[in-house]
Amino acid sequence: MVMSASMYIVVEGEDPGYDIFVNGRMLARNEDALEKLAERLGVQPMLEFFSADQNSMAVLLDEGAGDPEWAKTLPPPQWFSPQDGLETISTLADFLRESPAFLGADTGSIVRELEEFERVLQKTALRNLRWQLAVSWR
Numbered sequence: 001m002v003m004s005a006s007m008y009i010v011v012e013g014e015d016p017g018y019d020i021f022v023n024g025r026m027l028a029r030n031e032d033a034l035e036k037l038a039e040r041l042g043v044q045p046m047l048e049f050f051s052a053d054q055n056s057m058a059v060l061l062d063e064g065a066g067d068p069e070w071a072k073t074l075p076p077p078q079w080f081s082p083q084d085g086l087e088t089i090s091t092l093a094d095f096l097r098e099s100p101a102f103l104g105a106d107t108g109s110i111v112r113e114l115e116e117f118e119r120v121l122q123k124t125a126l127r128n129l130r131w132q133l134a135v136s137w138r
Helices: 025-029 031-041 054-062 082-098 104-126
Strands: 005-011 131-137
Touching (some): 005 025, 005 104, 082 104
Antiparallel strands (some): 005 131
């Protein structure tokens, strides 16, 4: 069974009061290339905004991934400024819009997902909330 990963946004607090759904499947699938591109463009790679919380680790452990002992040593979740995330997301999206063949046939889908992330982070910034990147495996 092939597990496909998806990246998504978690916003601090119970209910931020707006839709935070994003489709991050293509971003997860192309994470390696996007990390190299971010470094080339001088912005933080997306995974630097990743913070595993107890909930996402519990899900991984339930699915048989991860080590229960290691999960107990997790640092407390880290929260990030939406402005920092927007700098990375917007820089990647701008570059890919100008270079539509850069990641082959996936480029268009990746740009659409980056735009979804951009919209959610803009709303997060307007409300002065913080965020983190999470990854789910299905």
